[in-house]
Every structure is written in structure tokens, then in C-alpha cells.
Amino acid sequence: MKLEPLLFLILAGLPMACHAGDDAASVQREAVTRFLEAETRSLEGRVTIEISEAGLPGERRPCAAPEAFLAAGRRAWGRITVGLRCRSPLWTLYIPARIRVESDYLSAARPLGAGATITEADIRIEHGDIAAQPQGTLTRREQAVGRALRIAVSGGIALRTDQLQPVYAIARGQKVRVLSRGSNFEVSNEGEALAAAVEGQTVQVRLTSGKVVQGIARAAGIVEIPR
Structure with missing residues (x-):
């Protein structure tokens, strides 16, 4: 059963009397917090977000609406660096954070x-x-x-x-059905898999005609040719 995530926020060094919107650092902190809350919303378990106060420059980088982001290919997990950019004036800075789950x-x-x-x-x-x-x-x-x-x-x-050893959807040498689908058609051929493949992996198949094609391994001995 999927657990609804519980979210906790830790702000190292944050004075208790400080409120979001009091200064530039508060605006930056709020932008990073909202972003990480959204990024971790689907995680299972108790989520704790830690933001490094040392990475918030405060009044040195004022901005009315800073935008938080992660580098391509990164996710909100473990120790990360969150980018924060401002359109006007133009600047970008990087803030260390940690996501505990x-x-x-x-x-x-x-x-x-x-x-x-x-x-x-x-x-x-x-x-x-x-x-x-x-x-x-x-x-x-x-x-x-x-x-x-x-x-x-x-x-x-x-x-x-x-x-763990992979669970193969298709074994090497297995007889497979090769499907090529379009918007209004479906073509089916028989062939032999030239390698083992897990579901979703690319695999080569030799058709009964001798032609070798490449497709995506699916369950039940099916190889799907991408459109």
C-alpha cells in the first residue's frame, strides 16, 4: 500500500523570528522550498528537506520572483544542488540541499x-x-x-x-512475433531473437525471410518495431 509522504523542512541557522518575505533571503528560501516540495510530492515515506542557509546570499541578490531548478538528469534525492535564477536583474546561484526519505x-x-x-x-x-x-x-x-x-x-x-539477475522477456534463439503498427494498420511477422532482452530493451530479430530487424522487446514473445 502506498504511503502518503510526510514532509518536514529543516533550515540550518534560520532565526525563529524570520518570516518568508522579510528579505531577499526569505524569498529565495521560499522559492527553493516550494520547488523541492513539488519535486518530492510523489515520494513514499517521511520526506525531510534541508536547505543550507549558507547558500542564500540574501540582500546581495534581490529578486522579486526567483525560479528554482535542477540540472538535467538530476532528481530531488539525497544531497543535491538546487539552481536559483532571476530574470530581472539577471543572475543564477546554486544552493546546497539534502532530501531525506x-x-x-x-x-x-x-x-x-x-x-x-x-x-x-x-x-x-x-x-x-x-x-x-x-x-x-x-x-x-x-x-x-x-x-x-x-x-x-x-x-x-x-x-x-x-x-539481481535480469528477468528476460525474450530469450536468445526464441521464436518471436514481430509487430509493426501504424495509425491504420498492423503488420505481423515471425522471426528468431538474436539475443536475450528484458522488457523495453532493444533486440535484433532475424525474420523468416532472412532480413534482420531491430525492435523493442515486449512480454509474451513480442518484438515491437517503433513507428
Whole structure:
């Protein structure tokens, strides 16, 4: 069951009597806070936003409506740097912040060997800041139980997706159906997959005619040719 996120805000060094709008730093702080609240709204667990007061220059950079942003490819997770830009006058600055997400995650209850299939007894539920854990840390039992390990795992460490063997939608040499769809048509061909692929991965297929095409692996032995 999905948990509604609980949001906490920490402002290091902020005087208790300070109110948003009192000075330029308050305006900047409010812009960063609103932005991070929106970015973390869909996260599960208790979310805490920490903004570094040292990164707020205050009256040295006045602006009526500063805009917060993250660099391309970054997300509001763990230790980050939030950009803040002003259109008039024109300036950009960068403010350190940290997003903590307290929630349950999975760890290995004991050392597990490469190739082992994970059972309920192999899993321990931990609680803590999953944003401080490695990327891909698993949070639900069904993500791990029944899956085989690609590498050996020491007891007590967080279980991650990259430790698990992939679940292939298509196996190498498998007979597949190749679909090419348009707005008013669908063409189907038979072929043989030239490599294994997980769902959503690109795979090459040799058609019965001998022609090699490339498409996207889907469930039930289907390879979809993009339009």
C-alpha cells in the first residue's frame, strides 16, 4: 500500500523570528522550498528537506520572483544542488540541499551466494533514509522474493536491483512475433531473437525471410518495431 509522504523542512541557522518575505533571503528560501516540495510530492515515506542557509546570499541578490531548478538528469534525492535564477536583474546561484526519505527497505538477512534464489527468510526489513542508500535499493518483498542473485551479497547490506539477475522477456534463439503498427494498420511477422532482452530493451530479430530487424522487446514473445 502506498504511503502518503510526510514532509518536514529543516533550515540550518534560520532565526525563529524570520518570516518568508522579510528579505531577499526569505524569498529565495521560499522559492527553493516550494520547488523541492513539488519535486518530492510523489515520494513514499517521511520526506525531510534541508536547505543550507549558507547558500542564500540574501540582500546581495534581490529578486522579486526567483525560479528554482535542477540540472538535467538530476532528481530531488539525497544531497543535491538546487539552481536559483532571476530574470530581472539577471543572475543564477546554486544552493546546497539534502532530501531525506525515511522508509522501509530490504537488506540481506545473511550472506547469500551468487545464483541463490532469494526467499522470505533471506530478507530483513530495515527502516531509515533510503536516499542515503545506493541507487536501486529495493523497498518491497515482491521485488526480491523468487529472484536469483547475479553476485554474492554480504549479510546486512541493502538489496539492490543491480544485484539481481535480469528477468528476460525474450530469450536468445526464441521464436518471436514481430509487430509493426501504424495509425491504420498492423503488420505481423515471425522471426528468431538474436539475443536475450528484458522488457523495453532493444533486440535484433532475424525474420523468416532472412532480413534482420531491430525492435523493442515486449512480454509474451513480442518484438515491437517503433513507428
